[in-house]
Amino acid sequence: MTERSASLSPKSATAAGTLIAIEGLGDQALVKAAKAELDDVPRAMRGGCSVWDASGIFGDLVIAADDAGHASARTLLLLYAADLAFRLRWEIRPALNKHRVVAAAPYVGTAMAFGRAAGIDVEWLKNLFLFAPRPNRIKTVPAARGARDRSGFVEFVCERLAAHPDGPKRRELRDHIWAELKR
Amino acid sequence: MASALSLRDARRHARAHFTSPAERRGLLIAFEGPDGSGKTTQRKLFKKWLQSEGYDVVTTKWNSSELIKPIIKPRKNARALSPEEFSLLHAADFRHRVEQQVMPALWQGKLVIADRFLFTGLARDVARGLDLDWVLKLYTPLLWPDLVFYFSVSPDTSGRRVTATRTPNYYESGRDVTNLDDPVESYHRFITRVIKEYESLAVIFNMITVDAEQSMSDQHYRIRELFKEGITRPWSDWNEEAVAEWLMVAGGE
Numbered sequence: 001m002t003e004r005s006a007s008l009s010p011k012s013a014t015a016a017g018t019l020i021a022i023e024g025l026g027d028q029a030l031v032k033a034a035k036a037e038l039d040d041v042p043r044a045m046r047g048g049c050s051v052w053d054a055s056g057i058f059g060d061l062v063i064a065a066d067d068a069g070h071a072s073a074r075t076l077l078l079l080y081a082a083d084l085a086f087r088l089r090w091e092i093r094p095a096l097n098k099h100r101v102v103a104a105a106p107y108v109g110t111a112m113a114f115g116r117a118a119g120i121d122v123e124w125l126k127n128l129f130l131f132a133p134r135p136n137r138i139k140t141v142p143a144a145r146g147a148r149d150r151s152g153f154v155e156f157v158c159e160r161l162a163a164h165p166d167g168p169k170r171r172e173l174r175d176h177i178w179a180e181l182k183r
Numbered sequence: 184m185a186s187a188l189s190l191r192d193a194r195r196h197a198r199a200h201f202t203s204p205a206e207r208r209g210l211l212i213a214f215e216g217p218d219g220s221g222k223t224t225q226r227k228l229f230k231k232w233l234q235s236e237g238y239d240v241v242t243t244k245w246n247s248s249e250l251i252k253p254i255i256k257p258r259k260n261a262r263a264l265s266p267e268e269f270s271l272l273h274a275a276d277f278r279h280r281v282e283q284q285v286m287p288a289l290w291q292g293k294l295v296i297a298d299r300f301l302f303t304g305l306a307r308d309v310a311r312g313l314d315l316d317w318v319l320k321l322y323t324p325l326l327w328p329d330l331v332f333y334f335s336v337s338p339d340t341s342g343r344r345v346t347a348t349r350t351p352n353y354y355e356s357g358r359d360v361t362n363l364d365d366p367v368e369s370y371h372r373f374i375t376r377v378i379k380e381y382e383s384l385a386v387i388f389n390m391i392t393v394d395a396e397q398s399m400s401d402q403h404y405r406i407r408e409l410f411k412e413g414i415t416r417p418w419s420d421w422n423e424e425a426v427a428e429w430l431m432v433a434g435g436e
Contacts, residue, residue, distance in 0.1 A: 060254045068249035069283040072432055078275035085267040119432060127320040131267055
């Protein structure tokens with residue numbers, strides 16, 4: 001058997017290129033901020049922007065049957081990690097290996113903020129994302145005020161949890177996530 | 184987020200519910216073992232016997248969440264999953280079933296039979312090269328079964344039984360990590376590794392080993408005996424956190 005060494009060392013993967021984590025609310029705001037970061041980089045060095053749900057996992061979740069059952073914050077975080085593992089494999093690591101600058105919008109910080117806001121213990125969150133390399137730089141951006149930017153990860157999970165009869169209020173959870181992001 | 188129930192209250196509520204002498208408490212029995220160990224056959228026999236004894240029985244199977252399975256299946260068919268993605272999606276499927284099927288049934292005093300439990304994820308993921316500690320923590324807060332039956336067979340027996348009727352599929356045969364084209368050869372190599380992990384887990388987690396090379400009836404009667412001995416065990420305090428979280432976050436009652 002070919003032995004795989006589990007890629008659980010956060011320090012190793014960014015050695016070649018530069019990873020910029022763009023964290024925050026919304027979807028368009030994050031992509032806009034990612035593009036602005038990459039605009040400052042010489043064209044030959046640009047490794048692109050990796051966005052949420054490149055794997056289509058959350059898209060598939062949307063079309064699940066109504067009676068398939070509610071997804072808790074922990075389940076949603078496991079799915080986010082699976083999506084991030086996909087993005088790292090196909091988008092982020094290949095660009096880093098070519099010594100390029102890549103922007104991940106969002107990355108680990110947004111999911112960690114959601115987890116903390118939902119009451120998940122920090123040690124579990126840290127372990128969950130142990131496979132993800134540490135970014136070289138982190139930029140936190142709020143959603144543009146008044147923009148109808150409701151298609152990001154934060155908006156998705158807020159809507160999902162708020163849909164549960166005993167779940168938190170959408171706005172309240174979103175504000176809580178933003179407070180965690182600003183910490 | 185503020186919950187209607189504090190963690191301390193939720194823990195107390197969980198403990199009081201599962202240790203109440205007034206009612207028959209919910210029981211969780213897990214059947215573990217490699218493919219071809221005959222555990223599904225034994226699970227079906229066991230379920231029928233339990234029902235004849237008056238138990239209200241619920242079964243939960245590995246990778247069967249109605250929410251997550253439709254995400255995993257097409258990706259498996261497309262051979263599109265890395266070991267990390269494979270591991271994380273199966274942990275999500277498990278978590279969803281624990282919250283939606285297992286916890287509610289246990290709370291109602293039912294007996295839940297799990298045809299494979301988190302140990303399947305551990306054995307397979309570690310056999311794929313992932314770190315045991317990382318994988319185990321994905322499954323926390325842990326819900327410990329009252330009894331875990333481990334159906335022990337050799338890699339040869341597992342391979343012979345599985346390949347007698349079909350060709351093992353891509354992930355089942357571990358072709359994603361063995362780099363072997365022949366599914367039967369790959370299966371043998373992969374299941375040898377999986378069984379090695381299972382054997383270690385059986386010791387670490389105090390599973391009850393059933394010799395799955397014995398006849399079906401011998402195994403079945405042995406399971407009955409072990410069950411009668413095992414169900415007198417008190418509710419495990421280790422489960423307090425998992426039940427409390429379910430009560431607080433996942434909707435609970």
